[in-house]
Amino acid sequence: MKISIEDFCEDIVQKAMRGTAASPESVVERAEVAPASLDALLEGRGDEATVRAVAPCLGLSADKLADSLLDRWYPEPRELDGLFMTNTAYHDMFVNAYLIWDPSQHCGALFDTGSDASALIEKAQELGLDIPRIFLTHTHRDHIMDLDRVRKAFPKAEIHVGEREANALSVAAQRVRPGDTYSLGGLTVSARLTWGHSDGGITYVIDGLSSPVAIVGDAIFAGSMGGGMVSYDDALRTNREEILTLDEATILCPGHGPLTTVGEEKRHNPFF
Numbered sequence: 598m599k600i601s602i603e604d605f606c607e608d609i610v611q612k613a614m615r616g617t618a619a620s621p622e623s624v625v626e627r628a629e630v631a632p633a634s635l636d637a638l639l640e641g642r643g644d645e646a647t648v649r650a651v652a653p654c655l656g657l658s659a660d661k662l663a664d665s666l667l668d669r670w671y672p673e674p675r676e677l678d679g680l681f682m683t684n685t686a687y688h689d690m691f692v693n694a695y696l697i698w699d700p701s702q703h704c705g706a707l708f709d710t711g712s713d714a715s716a717l718i719e720k721a722q723e724l725g726l727d728i729p730r731i732f733l734t735h736t737h738r739d740h741i742m743d744l745d746r747v748r749k750a751f752p753k754a755e756i757h758v759g760e761r762e763a764n765a766l767s768v769a770a771q772r773v774r775p776g777d778t779y780s781l782g783g784l785t786v787s788a789r790l791t792w793g794h795s796d797g798g799i800t801y802v803i804d805g806l807s808s809p810v811a812i813v814g815d816a817i818f819a820g821s822m823g824g825g826m827v828s829y830d831d832a833l834r835t836n837r838e839e840i841l842t843l844d845e846a847t848i849l850c851p852g853h854g855p856l857t858t859v860g861e862e863k864r865h866n867p868f869f
């Protein structure tokens with residue numbers, strides 16, 4: 598199944614406008630475009646000239662935003678032994694969750710639950726995995742909706758959530774601080790603070806598989822990023838400092854949309 602890109606050109610422009618508190622009037626004035634052209638862009642009927650004029654006013658890359666408009670990029674398909682992804686429906690959208698395991702030691706962890714964790718649970722059981730830990734990237738409902746079911750399936754697993762995440766959980770959880778590390782069989786999981794979309798979102802970097810992996814939640818998407826609801830500037834900054842500094846081959850596992858890599862995001866993400 599090919600998962601579609603999470604954000605279209607108009608979504609990216611809207612996120613950047615909200616993030617920089619730019620009104621349509623101010624964008625029209627600074628970009629020197631007709632109001633109707635900006636309206637069309639925001640409604641998904643943009644043209645390339647308008648996109649190229651608007652992008653720099655919002656701190657976006659004109660070339661990368663034009664690629665988004667013209668559908669010129671989709672990340673390379675990725676498969677990795679030790680990584681399993683689910684993509685489950687939540688209202689009119691889809692949300693990802695992940696199972697990561699050490700293929701040599703039958704030990705793994707879940708990262709978020711999505712709206713329905715049954716495929717994650719089945720996969721872990723089919724592989725005969727021990728699941729000592731369940732990591733949460735953040736506490737927005739779509740990502741943790743099936744936590745009770747997961748808790749019942751793996752009653753001994755510890756649940757981990759960023760210490761600054763404000764939303765209460767229905768279950769007891771260990772608080773994760775930036776720099777904390779955990780072992781998972783022969784794998785190492787290390788926590789990085791990528792906040793701005795939520796109060797205390799955590800990116801979990803996993804080393805030990807044939808390629809490094811980062812579970813990023815809604816910090817960054819293939820070709821976009823989660824909305825900067827708490828702080829747009831800090832969402833941009835922590836993505837730059839904590840994710841885009843990882844090895845370029847690192848596979849990024851976002852909360853929505855397809856898998857991507859650090860290298861591909863550096864080359865194709867209009868926000869960076």
Ligand SMILES: [Fe+2]
Binds near residue numbers: 735737795815
């Ligand atoms: Fe979120």
